[in-house]
Amino acid sequence: MGPSAAAETCIQSDHNNWSVDKAWKEDWFKKEVSNQFLITDPAICQPGLNLERKDWTLLNRFRTGHGLCAATLPDWGIRDDPFCACGSKQTMLHIINECPLTKFPGGLHALHAAEHDSVTWLRKLSIC
DSSP states (O other), X not given: OOHHHHHHHHHHHXXXXXXHHHHHHHHHHHSOOXXXXXXXXXXXXXTTTTSOHXXXXXXXXXXXXXXXXXXXXXXXXXXXXXXXXXXXXXXXXXXXXXXXXXOOTTHHHHHHTTOHHHHHHHHHOXXX
């Protein structure tokens, strides 16, 4: 077998064993991602995918820890202080895990499941 035939065989072999799902999973678990523990398989649809867009968006803001809350608004000149009505710095994690006014029972793990109680909580939530 000549050099080009050997290279072609090698390429075909690699192609036949390669899987986008496998590559995605390997890449996902190599990275440090905020709240990565929530996603056990990045190749499957996450709970809540069928929610209305505004609910899905807010849910994902909590999942990533990045959203419109008092702690981020001063950076954009929208608000002067980063504090919650309870007096603590209002981060996305504070809202869901710590705040006596808004804390969600079960915290982020329970919210991630996007069950009825989670969606009801998201819809009633008034932050900033």
